[in-house]
Amino acid sequence: MSCVETIQAYAFRSIGFGERLLPKGEYTLCEHFTLIGSGMIWNIYFGFVALLTGFFFAVALAVGKNSANPAWRKPAEWFIFIFRGSPLFIQFFFAYACFLNLKGVSSFFDPFTSAWLGALIVLFCNTAAYSGEIFYGALLSVPKGDIEAADAYGMTGWKRFRRITFPTMMRLAWPAYTNEAIFLFHATTLVFFSGFPAWRQKGDALYYASYFADKTFNPFVPYPILAFYFILLTLVIILLFGFVNRQLNRHLPQERREKIRWRANLIR
Amino acid sequence: MxxxxxxxxxxxxxxxxxxxxxxxxxxxxxxxxxxxxxxxxxxxxxxxxxxxxxxxxxxxxxxxxxxxxxxxxxxxxxxxxxxxxxxxxxxxxxxxxxxxxxxxxxPDPSAYVALSADVDLAGGVVAAQATTIQAGFIADQGWTLVEFATPEETVAAVRNGEADAVLADKSFLDSVIGDGLVMLERQEALGxxxxxxxxxxxxxxxxxxxxxxxxxxxxxxxxxxxxxxxxxxxx
Amino acid sequence: MFSYCTDPSTLEGLSWLSCYLTTGKHVNLYISVIVVLTLLAITAPTALLFGFGAASAARSQFLPLRWFGKGYTSIVRGVPDIAFFLFFVIALDQAFEWMRHKVKCPDWDQPIRQGIDFVVCDAAKLPLSSSPQWVHETYGFFLAVLTFSIVFGAFAANVLYGAMQAVPRAQIETAEAYGMSNRQAFWRILVPQMWVYALPGLSNLWMVLIKATPLLFLLGVEDIVYWARELGGTKAAKFTAYPHPNWHVWYFAALLVFYLCFTKVSEVVLGRIMARLTKGQATAAGEAQRKAAA
Incomplete structure (x- = not known):
């Protein structure tokens, strides 16, 4: 099979399109790159969706943890503590066991034992807890003067949060949040490695990398390829987040921008 | 010299x-x-x-x-x-x-274990440990394969209904049958x-x-x- | 362990449990807790050292050194630790053996790589194949420490680099005004002041490091999670005196409690260190501390 044919056959194998059987016999470099790259679809899906949805929950958690009312503060504190304090694979284990039991209760829970939903929920909670802590730290560092200025303009409640507190909090938290995004994408490799079952040999990049490592008994080819893809992905994340960072800080004069960057670096 | x-x-x-x-x-x-x-x-x-x-x-x-x-x-x-x-x-x-x-x-044959002896392998879901010869065999047959990280989880999957049957080495499955699980007649000679x-x-x-x-x-x-x-x- | 444990099948309740929890296998689990804690205790300072080296290199005037520092941090940070662990230890081990081989057996004429086999002379083996098992385990342990330190050193370098940048420029300028050389300003002014900026990032890294310990079994170290998985699995009466069904839930619940407690203790200790470091520093928190005391 030529490399173009391989790409046609396996580029979307991880989501069930193309050749049904995984490559056998030769295991060319092209097959390595195509199939592991195909698996990256899952890593990007998990990371992207969890990050996007987790963002909103994280903001809610940060505000909750900062709240004076214990009815809001306590649950937020405990949620953050439990998800930040335990290894991800234990979270996967308990989530899977829990979803299996719920499945017996109602057929509504059927999709929850599949990775696309079940693992996504765990990753969502996980990233929400980590980001929530980052945002909370940033919230504490919002300059008092900003809030006082808002008060002076007669802004209160939601309006003050939306116009003043939230943007400043984002600016402060952004570099640490970038790191969290990188960690989250790395964590997606654990989904099929120790957590959720792989159906019809549809798995993520690490699943296919270990498939090749298991067939060729040579770890020095597939895992570095996997590493290569992740370095690329990390670069893209840093670029995108850097772009947002510039947008967040574009109203500040040049040297103050620098300052914010240093300051924000110490939150996480 | x-x-x-x-x-x-x-x-x-x-x-x-x-x-x-x-x-x-x-x-x-x-x-x-x-x-x-x-x-x-x-x-x-x-x-x-x-x-x-x-x-x-x-x-x-x-x-x-x-x-x-x-x-x-x-x-x-x-x-x-x-x-x-x-x-x-x-x-x-x-x-x-x-x-x-x-x-x-x-050679130790591979055997199937399921909740009932008349399970439909081709139409059902068959579990195996990830990247074993058994997993490769099920994929080759075109059946629906579900892979777990450990053999223990494959058996648990049959018990809780995630999978209809599990394919593994017979000597391993011999130790898990009973308590509702039965071994099928059909066996495969792999490896x-x-x-x-x-x-x-x-x-x-x-x-x-x-x-x-x-x-x-x-x-x-x-x-x-x-x-x-x-x-x-x-x- | 206890005298009444000779026939566990006759025991029940607490006495059964006391025997069960003191089998040789469970002792291995307890030992692994110590191993993991020791590993963390050695890895943290080593990774900090690597990070400090890389961060200083990244600030160096000398271009290749700067490239090395930046390259190391960005590449290693880009790779998921799990992917790194899956091939790096073997590579590291082979690299060490290859270096020893070059030194100890200079007149070896066979190729090092025979097909996929990696063959070095007997004297170059690390550890020697005649050495007892504990030497092998210790060697494996240090390989794991080194691998962990390399990975987390990259993250530490990132944090320390940021912290070095965060020390107000005016401080360095003052040092220069007093006639300090670059080196003096770095060691006497920058390094003592950067820790307060670095600590939040480093504490977070410590938390991530704690949670990376379940990956130790990939590096050949039998950690707590490995033993919990092993002990919790279904045990048939044929192979053990303590048969039980699948008890993973209980073992993992115990692990959960262990990790949560560990996190809590770390948070408290790190909070104290932060309070101490903040003392007398020219930061908002330092200012607040001063006011509170006054």
Missing amino acids: KSLILGTAALALTAGMGLADTVRMGTEGAYAPWNFVNDAGEIDGFERELGDELCKRAELTCEWVKNDWDSIIPNLVSGNYDTIIAGMSITDERDEVIDFTQAYTP GGVGMGVRESDQELRGKFDAAIQSMKDDGSLNALIAKWEVSSQW
Whole structure:
């Protein structure tokens, strides 16, 4: 099979399109790159969706943890503590066991034992807890003067949060949040490695990398390829987040921008 | 000429030293009854007894080492231990990378376990441990395959209805049936017998173990050991 | 362990449990807790050292050194630790053996790579194949420490680099005004002041490091999670005196409690260190501390 044919056959194998059987016999470099790259679809899906949805929950958690009312503060504190304090694979284990039991209760829970939903929920909670802590730290560092200025303009409640507190909090938290995004994408490799079952040999990049490592008994080819893809992905994340960072800080004069960057670096 | 003789002498000397060295036996320690960790925390099982006996017959000092299954071959070829004795079936793919002694057990068929004996394999979901020969076989058949990281999870999946049946080595499944689980009539012959893996560059060691296995086959002690641990059919 | 444990099948309730929890296998679990804690205790300072080296290199005037510092941090940070662990230890081990081989057996004429086999002379083996098992385990342990330190050193370098940048420029300028050389300003002014900026990032890294310990079994170290998985699995009466069904839930629940407690203790200790470091520093928190005391 030529490399173009391989790409046609396996580029979307991880989501069930193309050749049904995984490559056998030769295991060319092209097959390595195509199939592991195909698996990256899952890593990007998990990371992207969890990050996007987790963002909103994280903001809610940060505000909750900062709240004076214990009815809001306590649950937020405990949620953050439990998800930040335990290894991800234990979270996967308990989530899977829990979803299996719920499945017996109602057929509504059927999709929850599949990775696309079940693992996504765990990753969502996980990233929400980590980001929530980052945002909370940033919230504490919002300059008092900003809030006082808002008060002076007669802004209160939601309006003050939306116009003043939230943007400043984002600016402060952004570099640490970038790191969290990188960690989250790395964590997606654990989904099929120790957590959720792989159906019809549809798995993520690490699943296919270990498939090749298991067939060729040579770890020095597939895992570095996997590493290569992740370095690329990390670069893209840093670029995108850097772009947002510039947008967040574009109203500040040049040297103050620098300052914010240093300051924000110490939150996480 | 003199230096040449000296060279051979040195070579003979190092070879002699090689004999006195310990042979490190790599195993997984998580695959009862073949090899597992007993209550005392030591490696136990069919292969422990077999390995100790083989070392005695080949007059080698042996030491047992545990290694994760996924990296058991890379660590052998990298020289971290000298043999693999871990219930490893002799397959063509493995044989290309490492060498095997002759098989010490006949091929162990793979069997299915399900909640009822009349399960539809082709239309249902079949579980297997990820990246095993069984997983490859189910994929080849075009059935719906679901892979779990450990054998224990595959059986649990059948119990809780995630999968309709599980395909695994018969000797392993023998220990899990009962309590609602039944073994199907149908069996598959996958892979060859089980042998000891050695590095391709280590033919001397392979020869010694080969001879020791042969002597155990000849005097019937191997069959007795197989019967004791119920790992497979006898020779 | 206890005298009444000779026939566990006759025991029940607490006495059964007391025997069960003191089998040799469980002792291995307890030992692994110590191993993991020791590993963390050694890895943290080593990774900090690597990070400090890389961060200083990244600030160096000397271009290749700067490239090395930046390259190391960005590449290693880009790779998921799990992917790194899956091939790096073997590579590291082979690299060490190859170097020893070059030194100890200069007149070896066979190739090092024979097919996929990696063959070095007997004297170059690390550790020697004749050495006892504990030497092998210790060696494996240090390989794991080194690998962990390399990975987390890259993250630490990132944090320390940021912290070095965060020390107000005016402080360095003052040092220069007093006639300090670059080196003096770095060691006497920058390094003592950067820790307060680095600590939040480093504490977070410590939390991530704690949670990376379940990956130790990939590096050949039998950690708590490995033993919990092993002990929790279904045990048939044929192979053990303590048969039980699948108890993973209980073992993992115990692990959960262990990790949560560990996190809590770390948070408290790190909070104290932060309070101490903040003392007398020219930061908002330092200012607040001063006011509170006054």
